[in-house]
Amino acid sequence: MNASPTKQSEVDVVVIGAGLAGLIASRQLTEAGKTVLILEARDGLGGRLYARCLQDRSVYVDFGGTWIIPGEHAHAEAELDRYGIDRVRTPDPDTFATRVEGRVSARRSLDEADIADASAVLAQIAADSTAKTDFAEALASANASPLIADWMQALNRFLNGCELSDVSARVMGTYPAEAWADPDHYSDQITGTTQTLVNAVASEAGARIRFNTEATFVHVDDAAPAASPWEPGPGWRSMREPP
Ligand SMILES: Cc1cc2nc3c(=O)[nH]c(=O)nc-3n(C[C@H](O)[C@H](O)[C@H](O)COP(=O)(O)OP(=O)(O)OC[C@H]3O[C@@H](n4cnc5c(N)ncnc54)[C@H](O)[C@@H]3O)c2cc1C
Incomplete structure (x- = not known):
């Protein structure tokens, strides 16, 4: 972000990121009478919610966030209700393959015995991890079968979009294997893909959006209360180097 401190007075609030959280924050700020500028590093809206057209160009498919879990995703459900957007049930798959780094590990979903194995591995990980x-x-030291290890790696990619090494063992260790492995858990999608919701929120966000603009510094005001783990203090703070 190259804006000088004096330019900040042009808007009341600068929101960083035009993902769903940034768009909803902007909408709420606009509703509260504030003027808002969103800085978005990439060239589109939605962040990790993104749909692409399949190769034959006939149908759009979600490639990022996809499923609404009834009862678990109350905020997302409230947003869909706000705009009257319907859910559609994901069709049951004919085949199910787990693919890890280009290698197909298994062409079936986990059965009950596998899920019991996965639960035992996760319980061990939760107990042994700091x-x-x-x-x-943690997974390397646990006694996981290659099938379970591959499954967890594939699922982590899909759920968290990152490497296993980026995720806390304690948090993942408490995740219920039954939920991970149950295809019914991932059943409700947004009609017309997540972009329907992104576009609906964006239409009410009331903000100017500057695309291809990465915020690299924030200015921490001495007078403002500490709202993040960063200590308040004068000067510009790098967003890439937490203290
Ligand atoms: C493959 C995959 C599958 C998923 N499946 C599901 C699912 O089925 N159900 C579910 O509920 N969730 C799922 N998720 C998670 C869900 O997509 C995210 O939790 C959600 O989209 C996060 O929204 P957000 O607005 O908080 O962050 P993001 O969508 O990550 O938005 C952040 C935005 O900020 C921008 N940004 C970041 N840093 C800067 C900067 N310094 N300057 C300017 N802009 C910046 C980014 O470009 C991005 O557009 C999945 C995620 C992935 C990757």
Whole structure:
């Protein structure tokens, strides 16, 4: 972000990121009478909610966030209700393959015995890990079968969009394997893909959006209360180097 401090007075609030959270925050700020500028590093709206057209160009498919879990995703459900957007049931798959780094690991979903194995591995990981243990490290020391290890890696990619080493073993260790493995858990999608919701929120966000603009510094005001783990203090703070 190259804006000088004096330019900040042009708007009341600068929101960083035009993902769903940034768009909803902007909408709420606009509703509260504030003027808002969104800085978005990429060239489109939605962040990790993104749909692409399949190769034959006949149908749009969600490639990022996809499923609304009834009862679990109350905020997302409230947003869909606000705009009257319907859900559609994901068709049951004919085949189910787990693919890890280009290698197909299994062409079936986990059965009951596999899920019991996965639960035991996760319980062991939760018990053995400290707050600093990462999931890759914990999984390597756990007694997981290649099928379960591959499954967890594939699912982590799909759920968290990152490497196992970026995830806390303690948090993942408490995740219920039954929920991970149950295809019914991932049943409700947004009609017309997540872009329907993104576009609906964006239409009410009331903000100017500057695309291809990465915020690299924020200015922390001495007078403002500490709202983040960053200590308040004068000057510009790099967003890439937390203290
Ligand atoms: C493959 C995959 C599958 C998923 N499946 C599901 C699912 O089925 N159900 C579910 O509920 N969730 C799912 N998720 C998670 C869900 O997509 C995210 O939790 C949600 O989209 C996060 O929204 P957000 O607005 O908080 O963040 P993001 O969508 O990540 O938005 C952040 C935005 O900020 C921008 N940004 C970041 N840093 C800067 C900067 N310094 N300057 C300017 N702009 C910046 C980014 O470009 C991005 O557009 C999935 C995620 C992935 C990757």
